[in-house]
Structure formats: structure tokens, C-alpha cells
Amino acid sequence: MADVDMAQNSGTTAETDNDWVRVMSDDGYSFLVRRSVANASETMRDMLDTAGNYAEAIARTCPVSQRAVIVEKLLEYMSFKAYYEKAGPKEEVPVQEFMERIPPEIVLELLLAADYQNM
Amino acid sequence: MCSDSNRASNTHISLQKPPRRHGPDVSIEQTWRDLSNNIREIQNHNAPNLSFEENHRFAYNMVLHKQGEMLYKGVNQLVAENLDHLAATQVIPAYPSGSSDETVQGQEAEILLKALRNIWDDHTSNMERLGQILKYMDRVYAKAADVPVIWDAGLNLFLKHIIRPPIKDHLVAAILKQIQVERDGYVVNKSAIKGCVDVFITLEDANGLSVYKRDVEPAVLRESQTFYDLEGRQLLQTCDAPEYLRRAEARFESEDSRTHHYLSRNTAPALKQILQDKLLTPHLSTVISMETSGIDAMIDLNKTSDMARLYRLFIMVPAGLPCLKRSLKDSVRRRGEAINQASSGMESGGAENVKARATSGAQTLALALKWVQDVLDLKDLFDRIWRDAFSSDRELESNLNEAFENFINLNQRSSESIALFIDDHLKRGLKGKTDTEVDLVLDKTITVFRFITEKDVFERYYKGHLAKRLLQGRSVSDDAERGMLAKLKVECGYQFTQKLEGMFNDMRISEDTMKAYRTHLSKTVAPQIDISVTVMTSTFWPMAHSASPCTLPLELIQASKSFEQFYLSQHSGRRLTWQPSLGSADVRVAFKTKKHDLNVATFALVILLLFENLGPGDFLTYEEIKQATSIEDSDLQRQLQSLACAKYKVLKKHPAGREVDPTDSFSFNADFTAPLQKIKISTVSSKVESGEERKETQDRIDEERRHQTEASIVRVMKDRKHMTHNDLVNEVTRQLAVRFLPNPLNIKKRIENLIEREYLERCDDRKSYNYMVSVGDS
Numbered sequence: 001m002a003d004v005d006m007a008q009n010s011g012t013t014a015e016t017d018n019d020w021v022r023v024m025s026d027d028g029y030s031f032l033v034r035r036s037v038a039n040a041s042e043t044m045r046d047m048l049d050t051a052g053n054y055a056e057a058i059a060r061t062c063p064v065s066q067r068a069v070i071v072e073k074l075l076e077y078m079s080f081k082a083y084y085e086k087a088g089p090k091e092e093v094p095v096q097e098f099m100e101r102i103p104p105e106i107v108l109e110l111l112l113a114a115d116y117q118n119m
Numbered sequence: 120m121c122s123d124s125n126r127a128s129n130t131h132i133s134l135q136k137p138p139r140r141h142g143p144d145v146s147i148e149q150t151w152r153d154l155s156n157n158i159r160e161i162q163n164h165n166a167p168n169l170s171f172e173e174n175h176r177f178a179y180n181m182v183l184h185k186q187g188e189m190l191y192k193g194v195n196q197l198v199a200e201n202l203d204h205l206a207a208t209q210v211i212p213a214y215p216s217g218s219s220d221e222t223v224q225g226q227e228a229e230i231l232l233k234a235l236r237n238i239w240d241d242h243t244s245n246m247e248r249l250g251q252i253l254k255y256m257d258r259v260y261a262k263a264a265d266v267p268v269i270w271d272a273g274l275n276l277f278l279k280h281i282i283r284p285p286i287k288d289h290l291v292a293a294i295l296k297q298i299q300v301e302r303d304g305y306v307v308n309k310s311a312i313k314g315c316v317d318v319f320i321t322l323e324d325a326n327g328l329s330v331y332k333r334d335v336e337p338a339v340l341r342e343s344q345t346f347y348d349l350e351g352r353q354l355l356q357t358c359d360a361p362e363y364l365r366r367a368e369a370r371f372e373s374e375d376s377r378t379h380h381y382l383s384r385n386t387a388p389a390l391k392q393i394l395q396d397k398l399l400t401p402h403l404s405t406v407i408s409m410e411t412s413g414i415d416a417m418i419d420l421n422k423t424s425d426m427a428r429l430y431r432l433f434i435m436v437p438a439g440l441p442c443l444k445r446s447l448k449d450s451v452r453r454r455g456e457a458i459n460q461a462s463s464g465m466e467s468g469g470a471e472n473v474k475a476r477a478t479s480g481a482q483t484l485a486l487a488l489k490w491v492q493d494v495l496d497l498k499d500l501f502d503r504i505w506r507d508a509f510s511s512d513r514e515l516e517s518n519l520n521e522a523f524e525n526f527i528n529l530n531q532r533s534s535e536s537i538a539l540f541i542d543d544h545l546k547r548g549l550k551g552k553t554d555t556e557v558d559l560v561l562d563k564t565i566t567v568f569r570f571i572t573e574k575d576v577f578e579r580y581y582k583g584h585l586a587k588r589l590l591q592g593r594s595v596s597d598d599a600e601r602g603m604l605a606k607l608k609v610e611c612g613y614q615f616t617q618k619l620e621g622m623f624n625d626m627r628i629s630e631d632t633m634k635a636y637r638t639h640l641s642k643t644v645a646p647q648i649d650i651s652v653t654v655m656t657s658t659f660w661p662m663a664h665s666a667s668p669c670t671l672p673l674e675l676i677q678a679s680k681s682f683e684q685f686y687l688s689q690h691s692g693r694r695l696t697w698q699p700s701l702g703s704a705d706v707r708v709a710f711k712t713k714k715h716d717l718n719v720a721t722f723a724l725v726i727l728l729l730f731e732n733l734g735p736g737d738f739l740t741y742e743e744i745k746q747a748t749s750i751e752d753s754d755l756q757r758q759l760q761s762l763a764c765a766k767y768k769v770l771k772k773h774p775a776g777r778e779v780d781p782t783d784s785f786s787f788n789a790d791f792t793a794p795l796q797k798i799k800i801s802t803v804s805s806k807v808e809s810g811e812e813r814k815e816t817q818d819r820i821d822e823e824r825r826h827q828t829e830a831s832i833v834r835v836m837k838d839r840k841h842m843t844h845n846d847l848v849n850e851v852t853r854q855l856a857v858r859f860l861p862n863p864l865n866i867k868k869r870i871e872n873l874i875e876r877e878y879l880e881r882c883d884d885r886k887s888y889n890y891m892v893s894v895g896d897s
Contacts, residue, residue: 042254043175043254046171046175046251046252046254047171047172047175047251049251051244051247052166052171052247052248052251053166053167054166054167054169054170054171054174054248055167055168055169055170055171056170056171056172057171058167062172063170063172064172065172065176116179116255118254118255118258
């Protein structure tokens with residue numbers, strides 16, 4: 001049960017509404033990420049939305065019904081997205097590199113999860 | 120650290136074998152039962168106790184397993200039920216009780232509006248939450264099935280279940296009620312109305328038309344129309360003009376702020392239009408012409424702010440400015456006619472009473488001056504109003520100018536009066552006034568001068584006055600004279616002032632000539648009397664070409680001959696004609712008590728010299744004097760009057776009286792006494808022309824105009840060679856307009872005259888003319 005900090009990149013711009021939230025895999029792993037990273041998934045964003053104010057938003061915890069390995073990859077992509085979203089048009093986004101880091105065995109599972117997470 | 124609320128649990132599968140799912144783990148019916156329970160909980164504001172993930176997954180699973188329609192319809196059903204529930208518990212109890220008390224009605228309306236806003240807020244926050252958990256349905260099912268996303272479906276349901284009769288009618292009535300209450304001058308809860316109106320603006324029907332636009336706005340406008348129709352008529356009965364305008368403007372402001380604060384900004388133009396149609400357009404002329412408080416009264420009482428308001432309101436509507444223009448024009452015309460009346464009314468009385476001519480002359484002069492002063496004051500007044508109240512509106516300026524032009528030209532003596540006014544100021548106006556003040560007055564006079572159409576008449580009078588001022592040395596300041604000349608030059612161009620400048624030139628040259636003459640005299644034998652001569656170029660000066668006859672005494676003849684010789688020796692080929700009628704003389708007269716130095720006109724001197732060698736009791740009859748001097752009757756009478764009937768009675772008239780008759784006789788008044796050593800006996804002059812003189816002037820002007828018209832016709836035809844009658848008349852009119860307003864009939868006469876004299880020939884088409892090249896030209 002290791003807390004993995006996935007948000008080193010965006011950690012430099014800690015704002016008041018950019019607090020830490022917890023993402024849980026269904027096999028019990030727990031990840032701490034910045035809210036801005038969680039917001040890369042629309043489903044997570046709605047889940048944590050204080051206006052909707054569901055139980056998850058109060059607990060600031062998002063359960064994801066996937067294995068840790070999938071959640072980890074999701075969050076890696078979300079960090080990647082959150083980071084490069086602000087990139088200028090001239091900056092090169094290393095999409096290819098990222099793709100190479102996805103093991104083919106989990107691709108299908110990852111795809112379903114991504115669809116569910118609406119990102 | 121675990122979240123086992125997930126029903127769709129995955130078995131732990133190794134990385135090498137990804138899991139596959141087949142069908143739902145739980146039955147769809149069960150899923151929907153759970154989800155619909157949760158949705159009801161959400162509608163009861165219990166979302167914090169619910170898991171987002173769980174409900175999201177329910178909806179996700181239903182859509183994923185092709186049950187999107189069931190989900191969609193089910194949610195719609197739940198929302199509709201909830202709305203009906205809200206309507207029944209919150210809106211319907213807030214229906215008005217039907218009380219007749221105004222205050223109660225207002226309060227009830229406010230409560231109803233607030234209730235609607237409450238359930239709207241409730242509904243929208245519910246829909247927001249539902250939208251979040253049903254996002255997958257919106258994304259996948261709604262798109263595929265071509266139905267609106269759940270948020271929009273929620274709006275439609277709100278429209279159908281809440282904004283329906285009779286709820287809608289009650290709501291609209293409540294809004295109207297609140298507006299009415301506020302229009303009656305009470306305070307209403309604006310935020311309550313705004314809350315409700317905002318809902319109406321947000322909701323759109325199938326055609327994309329907002330409910331506000333469809334149901335609320337027309338009702339508001341209808342209501343406003345009747346309200347302001349009545350209001351306008353009531354105000355008209357109870358208020359005077361300034362009050363009416365004040366109220367109207369306040370209405371404009373309040374309606375504007377109404378649309379700003381709780382109605383839509385888009386309603387503002389329509390409301391403004393109603394205000395204009397009901398409060399302004401139909402009542403414009405009534406308000407502006409109100410007997411004791413309309414525009415005239417405002418002008419009289421100098422109510423600048425009221426007039427400024429009137430202007431602001433009037434320019435809003437198309438009929439306003441013309442109405443204002445008409446009223447202003449009327450006002451100027453009426454005031455102008457009063458001024459004209461005042462100056463002409465007295466005069467006609469004076470003209471009948473020919474015997475009191477001396478006094479009436481002074482009186483008419485005073486009237487002429489008063490006329491100009493009044494016109495200037497009036498112009499000042501309207502200029503000030505125009506500047507302060509009418510924002511210097513260009514259209515109004517030309518309108519006012521036109522009005523001034525009209526009444527000024529109605530007065531046939533306007534040119535003469537203005538010339539007199541200027542004369543008066545240049546002659547003695549400088550006393551007690553600084554140069555700048557006089558300059559200011561003259562500047563203003565020029566603005567009035569601008570309105571005169573018959574500028575040539577003015578020129579004629581001005582020239583006469585200028586000549587007298589120059590010759591009699593009565594012009595106080597040379598600078599002022601030249602300043603005035605410069606102003607006229609700017610107004611009417613070089614031609615207009617050419618002759619006037621020539622007169623100034625003559626004066627200067629004459630001075631030089633006199634110096635040379637004096638040097639000449641010091642070398643030769645000087646005649647007995649010292650004379651000073653002004654040589655005037657006959658074309659520049661407005662004097663009669665043939666001198667008025669006068670038999671000069673020997674001494675004077677000698678002196679004038681001496682100068683004549685000197686002058687002609689210097690300038691050959693010139694002819695000098697003496698104009699004794701314009702001269703003056705200094706003479707020392709011995710009376711019984713002491714000697715006095717008299718300054719008299721040359722004619723008066725000639726008359727006085729007749730008495731030089733008479734005994735103390737001797738008489739000369741009028742006839743004798745006339746024979747001896749051969750001065751014309753009119754001049755003679757004036758001179759005798761100045762000597763015998765004016766302030767200083769150097770001669771005695773028998774019988775005594777103010778007027779001189781051909782049967783009178785005169786004797787020298789040796790008993791004459793006066794406190795001053797030097798006495799100036801000015802000739803009694805009729806400064807304002809008498810009827811005959813005026814007719815003569817008019818004849819001369821007519822003649823001059825004939826010449827000018829002919830000259831203009833020839834100029835134009837020489838240039839164009841061939842021209843149609845109408846074009847020619849237009850062109851000539853245009854050219855002459857600077858000096859006077861020619862009558863087309865007169866132009867036609869001139870053309871005919873020119874044809875007779877073979878300058879022009881009529882063409883065969885009978886409509887145009889050819890210029891006949893004269894022998895000299897070819």
C-alpha cells in the first residue's frame with residue numbers, strides 16, 4: 001500500500017484549489033494526486049465537484065474500479081495531459097514516448113477505463 | 120483504505136491475462152431500482168450521503184447494456200414527478216388570495232415570485248447533479264437516440280410542468296403587479312422580480328424563443344401602453360409644461376432603470392418607444408405651446424434647465440425637432456413683430472405731425488436705435504438659449520437665423536436703422552465705452568446685418584453717414600471706423616467697401632494737399648480768410664453731383680479761387696466743384712455783451728453775413744434772404760431754423776415759433792448771451808429720412824439695381840454666349856443675392872431692355888438667348 005506521488009511535475013504550482021486528492025484502485029492501492037491532475041478525467045472531476053457534493057467530494061477520494069496497474073497508468077497519462085495541456089503550440093509533446101511506455105497486455109483494459117473516466 | 124462499495128468487482132487477474140466482461144453482474148432491473156432510489160434521494164438534497172462512483176457506474180452499466188432508453192425515460196419521469204411535487208407544495212399555495220388590498224396584493228405577488236425562484240433553484244441544482252452522474256448517458260445514448268441531453272430535458276420538463284396555465288398566468292400577473300406598484304411610486308423587491316424574470320429569460324420554447332420574450336414582454340408592453348396613454352393625458356391636465364417634461368423625463372429614467380434592474384435590457388427600446396409614443400409624440404405641441412408655461416414662458420423666465428430638458432426630450436422623437444423649430448420660429452417672429460411694431464407705431468404718429476419735425480426727427484432716430492438695440496438683445500437672448508439649452512444644435516441655429524431674417528426684413532427700415540445705429544456708435548458711442556466694448560457691439564450689429572437681404576440699401580445709408588462723419592470730423596476714432604470697414608469687407612467682400620475705402624483715401628490726400636497749399640500760401644499773398652478744403656472723388660462720395668446753389672460772399676469766393684488755382688496747377692485736367700452745403704465755418708460775432716466764436720455751417724455763415732452790415736433793428740424777409748443767397752428752400756429753412764429756433768438763437772424770427780415759413784422775417788439778436796465763449800451751432804438735421812427723401816433714396820436704389828442687374832446679365836452672357844431664360848435668371852439672382860434680393864420680374868424687364876439695345880437676341884425656341892458680339896469685341 002504505497003502512496004505514490006504522481007504530481008511532482010505540477011507540484012510547483014500549488015494553488016488553493018489545487019489540493020491533494022486520493023485515487024483508490026479496487027485492489028486497495030491509494031494514489032495521491034493534485035486536483036488538477038484528477039480533473040483531467042471528467043468523471044473524476046464531476047465526482048470531486050463540490051457543487052455536486054457527493055460523498056466522494058466530501059472525502060476527496062475517488063474510487064476507481066480497476067487494478068492498481070491500470071490506475072497507475074491512467075494517472076500517469078492524466079499527469080501527462082495536465083502537464084502538456086498548457087504547453088504552447090511550438091512545444092513538442094512526446095506522445096510517441098508515452099505510447100511506448102504502455103505495455104500491450106493492458107491496452108484493452110486501459111481503453112475501457114479511459115472511456116469510463118471520460119478523458 | 121479500501122472502497123468495496125463497488126458491485127462490479129473484478130477478480131484479481133494477472134497482468135498477462137486481461138479480464139473480459141460478459142453481461143451485467145447485477146440485473147438491469149435491480150440497477151434501475153437502486154439508481155432511481157438514489158435519484159429521489161438526490162432530489163431530497165441527500166447527495167452527500169451518496170456515492171458518485173456507484174451511481175455513475177449504474178448509469179454507465181445501463182447504457183453499456185443497451186438500456187439507455189429505459190434510463191432516460193425513467194429519469195425524465197422522476198424529474199417530472201419531482202416538479203409536480205414542487206409545484207403542489209410551493210407554488211400553488213403561493214397563489215394570490217384575491218385580496219383587494221393593494222399592499223397585500225403586492226406582497227403576495229412578491230411571495231409567488233420568490234416561490235418560483237426557489238423551485239427553479241432547486242430544480243437546476245438537482246439537474247446539475249443528475250447531469251454529472253448521467254454524463255455517460257448524455258454522451259452515448261442521447262447522441263445516438265437524438266434526444267436532448269438530460270439538462271435540456273430538465274428545462275423542457277420545467278416548462279411543461281411549472282410554466283403552464285394557470286401557474287404561468289399568475290406569475291405574469293405578479294410581475295405586472297410589481298411593475299405597477301413601482302410605477303405608482305412604491306418600493307418593490309427588485310431581486311424577487313429579477314429572479315423570476317431571469318428564469319423566464321433562460322427558458323426557451325421549441326422555436327428558441329425565450330418565455331420572457333413570448334409571454335412576459337408582450338404583457339408588460341401592453342400594460343405599459345395603457346398606463347402611459349392614461350398617464351400622458353392625466354399629466355397634461357394637472358401639470359404645467361416644465362412639470363410635465365420633468366415627470367416625462369423621470370419616467371424615461373425609471374423605465375430605463377427598470378429594464379436594467381429586473382427586466383431584460385432588450386425590452387428597453389420597446390418601452391422607450393412606448394414612452395415616446397404615449398408621453399411625447401401626441402402631446403408635443405400642446406406642451407410647447409402651453410399658455411403660461413410653454414416655451415414662450417420659459418424663454419421669458421429664462422428657464423434654461425427646463426428648456427434643456429425640453430430639447431432633450433423633443434429630439435428623441437422625429438416630430439419633436441420640427442415642432443420645436445416651429446414654436447421657436449413663432450416665438451421669434453412674435454417678439455420680432457413686437458419690436459417692429461414699437462418702432463413703426465410711434466413713427467407714423469410723427470409723420471402726420473409734420474410741424475414737430477425737429478423733435479420727431481430725434482424721436483425717430485431714437486426709435487431706430489432702439490429697434491436695433493432690441494433686435495440685438497433678442498438675438499443675444501436666443502443665442503444664449505441656443506447655446507445653453509439646445510446644445511448648439513445646428514438645425515435650430517439655422518432655424519433661428521431664418522426667423523430673425525424674416526422679421527428683420529419685414530421692417531422696411533432695417534437697413535437704415537442698422538446704418539444709423541452704427542453711425543451713432545461711431546460718432547459718440549466711444550464716450551464711456553472702451554474700444555473693446557464698442558467693437559463687441561459692432562460685431563453683434565454685423566450679425567444682424569447678415570440677416571438683411573437688401574445690403575445695397577444699407578451701403579447707401581452707411582456711405583452717407585460715413586461721409587458726414589468724415590467731413591464734419593465727428594468720427595471719434597479712426598481705428599473704430601477702419602475696424603468697421605474691415606468687418607464689412609469680411610462680410611460682403613472687396614467690392615462692397617471699395618468706395619468706402621476711397622473716401623478714407625480722399626481724406627488722407629486732402630490733408631497732404633492742404634499742407635502743400637499752406638506752404639504755398641506762406642510764399643505768396645494769402646487771401647483774407649483761411650480755408651480748409653477736402654477734395655472728394657465724385658464717384659466715391661454719395662453727394663449730389665451738381666452742387667446745391669449758393670451765392671458766396673466775395674471773401675469766400677476769393678479764398679476758394681485761390682485754392683482752385685493752386686490745386687489745378689498741381690493736377691491738370693481735373694475739375695473742382697464746390698460743395699458749400701457740406702462745409703462749416705468758424706466766425707467771431709460781436710454781440711452786445713461780448714464776442715462769441717460761432718461754429719456754423721457754411722450756409723449759415725452766408726446767411727449771417729447778410730446781417731453784418733444791417734442796423735440793429737433791421738429785418739430781412741425770408742424772400743430777401745433767399746434771393747441774396749439763392750439757397751434752396753429746404754436747406755434755407757433748415758439753416759434759418761438752426762439759427763433762430765434752436766438752442767442758440769442768434770437770429771430773431773418774426774413772428775416767433777418753431778417752424779420757418781416763407782412769410783417770416785428775421786433780425787439779428789444782438790442781446791444774445793451764452794455762458795461759453797465758443798458755441799457750436801449744429802444744423803438741425805433730419806437724421807431719419809422723411810417720406811419724400813425715402814422715396815428718392817428708393818428711386819436711386821432702384822436705378823442702381825437696374826444697372827447692376829444689367830451688368831450682371833451681360834457678364835453672365837458674355838461668358839456663356841448662349842443660355843436658357845431660367846438658367847440666366849437663376850445665375851443672375853445668385854450673383855446679385857450678395858447685395859439684394861432681385862425680383863425675377865425685374866430681371867426679365869432688364870433682359871428685354873438689353874434685347875432692345877441689341878446686347879442679346881432671343882433664340883428661335885423663345886426660351887433662350889444669345890449674346891450678341893458687339894462690334895468692339897470682334
